Amino acid sequence: MTRRYFGTDGIRGQSNIHPMTPDIAMRVGIACGKLFRRGEHRHRVVIGKDTRLSGYMLENALVAGFTAAGLDVFLLGPIPTPAVAMLTRSLRADIGVMISASHNPFADNGIKLFGPDGYKLSDEIEGKIEDLLEQDITGQLAPPTQIGRAKRVEGDIYRYIEFVKRTLPRDVTLHGLRVAIDCANGAAYKVAPLALWELGAEVVTIGNEPNGTNINLDCGSTHPSALQKKVHEVRADIGIALDGDADRVIIVDEHGTIVDGDQLMAVIAETWANDELLTGSGIVATVMSNLGLERFLSGKGLSLARTKVGDRYVVEHMRQNNFNVGGEQSGHIVLSDFGTTGDGLVAALQVLSAVKRTGKTVSEICHRFEPVPQLLRNVRYAGGKPLENDSVKQAIADAESELAKKGRLVIRPSGTEPLIRVMAEGDDRSQIERIVNDLVGIIGSVRSEAA
Template sequence: MTRKLFGTDGIRGKINHSPLTADVAVKLGQATAIILNEIHKNGKKKGKPKLILGKDTRVSGYIYENALTSGLCSCGVDVYLVGPLPTPAVAHLIKSFGADAGIMITASHNPAGDNGIKFFDCSGYKLPNKEETKIEGLVLNNELDASNFSIVDVGKAHRIDDARGRYIEYCKSTVLNQSMSQFKVVLDCANGAAYKVAPRIFQELDIDVVVIGDKPDGLNINKDCGSLYPDKLKKEVLKNKADFGVALDGDADRIIMVDEKGDVVDGDEIMALSAIYMKEKGRLINDKVVVTVMSNIGFYKAMKENKIKVETTQVGDKFVIEKMRSTGARLGGEQSGHIIFSKYITTGDGVIAALQIMRAMKHTQKKLSELKKCMAKYPQVLLNFDVKEKKDLEGIKEYRKRAKEIEFELGDEGRILVRYSGTQNCCRVMIEGKDKKVITKYANELMGIIKKEIGA
């Protein structure tokens, strides 16, 4: 069934355009409240359901924070507002406060003109598709009525003052509050949700930190900074002679790193070095790691050489986490930088990932450039382009024919992955192989064929 509101990571879109309108947000709040009340009643819990509500630094966050709060309170849920905090902080605070659910208002790595809404259950995990579809059904079928909630039934909104401090202390505890004074780090907060907490965490662990991207104005989140734009971070690492750099995205659930030489270290490389280190220390349960179809061939080869099993899912950290839970894996993530250390957190967390890499560097006494040598990346070309519709690609005869020819030509030393974005109206063509020139030519060919048929 095609869903109208939810994508692969909650609801996302342009502000004040369907489905990201204030009135829909009110209804989403009411729908969530109705489901929470039902769960509360069936569990014979006392009092009203509690929900943690966070946001990133987008100016539009005020729209959805107020609209969701209105909908939730009108149908009997107490809302605990934590203000601008990372997505993983919301996931952690749900458990810390014993809340029944959580919502994060963010469009993650997208530009400021977009926003989104992510939903979490009482354990801090993103809602499975089944629960999201239930919320969507209530909204679209107009099955919402707050008139049954009297003055004593409606919820209240509370502002939590110590939310930031709780998350800061928890992150530090994942490395046992050990001093990391030997490191000089450049930290790019993407003018996003981590701009207050991430620098403090690093400072309180005695890290010599140079902070950039920490002056949000509501409009500059992810703008030429953060995990999608590491160029400034590279320059700052070299200029400051830092040991490495850390780039977060708008809601800090992603991390991309830069080594002391100014070279980017992506999610695959972070997972590869983490998996090998964790296995050596006996911390990689079942010697298994979970990744998505986007992971580089070089990652699979590195894991095979180190006798580490790899489970592969579709794109989306939610699906990675679901597979981790079903297989008991302790490490998983995406090439894009969602890294999940399931011992500590229920979703991708850029800050916690950075701390775990520092711990590995400290214990091995190796530089980041040395640790990342465990994996030899294959050249990869990724092209993104807008489309007017998400037509079945197999139905495009010319594309189907040429894709098969290219797959044959690449053989075992390359692969093609063409897919639509789950959160945007665009198509992504990814090709890996030994020769960058050849795969660039192939990728442009396939993009041209698809654009001719359905390009925006």
Template sequence: MTLKTHPGAPKRKLFGTDGIRGTANRAPMDAGTALRLGQAAGRFFNRGTHRHRVVIGKDTRLSGYMLEPALTAGFVSAGIDVVLVGPLPTPAIALLTRSLRADLGVMISASHNPHEDNGIKLFGPDGLKLSDEQECAIEALMDGDLTAALVTPERLGRASRLEDAPGRYIEAAKASFPRGLTLEGLRIVVDCAHGAAYKVAPTVLWELGAEVVSVAVAPDGFNINRNAGSTSPGPLAALVRERRADLGIALDGDADRVVLVDELGQVIDGDQILALIAASWARQGRLKGDALVATVMSNMGLERFLKGKGLALHRTSVGDRYVSERMRETGCNLGGEQSGHVILSDFGTTGDGLVAALQVLAVLVEEKRPASQVCRQFETLPQKLVNIRFTGASPLKDAGVQGVIAEQQAALGDTGRVLIRASGTEPVIRVMVEAEEEARLNRVLDSLCGTIRSKVTT
């Protein structure tokens, strides 16, 4: 199949699949853009007669010290009160936005990217990421004259700091763990990627009774995600084996995604985490809709596993915001991505790596079996992804390319999958193939990539 964009999504210039992102101190991740974004978003949400409020959090990147005050100035100039909470996970910002009854939440983070990058994610008063339409409306305001957004001196907003913000998130995360259970007797290694969860994640695990080994908890502004976190689980796997731990937890820079490592040092990805939680919740009668939501990137093995248990899989476009939308449409309370975004709507509105890990730990405690036995829910089909860069027109517009795609998918039938999609942030075609046999996968992948490359303008 060829996947180009999220169905019905309006065209956006600044916002991608997860907010605005780019190189720090270069447009659009510069102070000037952040100021205008604060003014435009402030004007967009400054409706009604109540005192308006925005919550702003960030991860540990040095550039956060540049973007945070610029956004604050923009919101204050638009008559919005600003509540600053400092470094906290993205799900904490969504939680606090709802808890404080704010009009808007802002997270300054580039997630799993290196420190040179940064990003800005916006949440509405319901704690959900803004829709494509809302982001387009804010972009339009940024492109225009923002003089009308500036309030009179007596209506300027105020900025304050919420000192107990970490404690509020810690208590909410602990509340997601079943009452009556404890982590006593478990040794857990938690890798916080020198990111936003460097204080709160170890605290939650320790307060629930675990023996905690904390790594990558010394942020210096530059080391976020460096050889650590969910995209680099190798060092964590080695430490889990060395310390004879029961489980390793690897969060990313803003802690909205997680991968796990079992006691043998084997990595457990988001698909396996989703399968485990789905099976557990289904047994308890907690899985709403007898289904979960995942993206087109999730392995066919997950789909077959769910089918075998009488459960359905609803697929959506890549991006956790689209997973969240489909969950609301279908009434599901579980969804996520292979990369480790796991959304549990019983506990929050966005991906939460720590809360997802706690659901897995609950199963380990209840079943009294090692993670290597509990967390391997299904056999994955061989899957490979190749990125092809191009200039000029997209090769996917070529009729010959589309013909080869259709031909290869038909040949695979129900023994595999072809997924071709254009990146939403760069001129790249992503070619993904799954098949039951790796040799066949390689033949299909070579055919597709060769055809697409033959149409690429260099």
């Protein structure tokens, strides 16, 4: 199925350029309103956003669309994506919307949609929305007597803070821990430091002064060097780096070493398995997770189920197969005992719980395995389908044959950018580098010829 608007995580693009225009945002509101306006009850939608400048524009356009379709709108303001998912269920809304481009620069933005159960929409429902976006909107509008109302909801960030605090075991507090947190100048700039402080931690905060254009700018989970510096400066026990909408997390240990999502999943899986809390006899991750994680889990008698890239596909597999831990190397960690989508702050609290209960340092807790050498490179292309070229296909087949059982090769188009991602991993670093570089060169030459 060809995707016309939706990528791996909602609709995303550069602000004021198709499809991230006020017109499309309004149409999304109308289309979703038409699709979710079922039954005789008064329908409602909750809308959250991160701190991007374009959030105001898209928020107002979505409000126009939803109210025109007959839904009442609750505006949450800047709030993490997992909070929108949670509040969609808590407020009995028919749909939830998060306006965010996650870890991308401020000029980008996106629209993430959640159903009444708090889960991201399926491919099938997104396809129906895409169909409605290209139809005449006249028949999708509510009559004058049924136009919706909009109001800004104050205080719902505190509902989320209380929810986050309840995910920490009752016998654990964060007293005695100095926690440095980087909020990426994004959606969690208020809630994350406050939640940690209320749990007893001494909190040092950076990335908490959003101005509309500095979200993810040299900060957050994609730029953890600022947090590494702060951990050293204040001698913190741990550093927590969130991204722009706080659905992913990267940890920095007391030595300033970065801990990625694979290591965090290993910590949580082992801890929950020991506490007999882990379901599914393992965890779910994507094809990008390191082979070292798979080997570590296998050594503990646990499995690693892999999906295609995108936390929504991880969640789908978790729901279908009764797993309660899943995520991505990038730091999306989904703990279905607590929520329906990735939650960086909740995942960080699970690590802090292990630190407090064992009395060990973060570096001791979070280094669960030695990662297998892994190299990822991106090839940008202007058009065409380079992966369907015969010479590219043959080169990929040759590389897979060479790696055989000694490693893995993953080649895929990005779901959000015109990029082809080339990743290989294996025990021989020089072999991996040669294979990736050769494939990037071949794909790049085909792209150039097509251009």
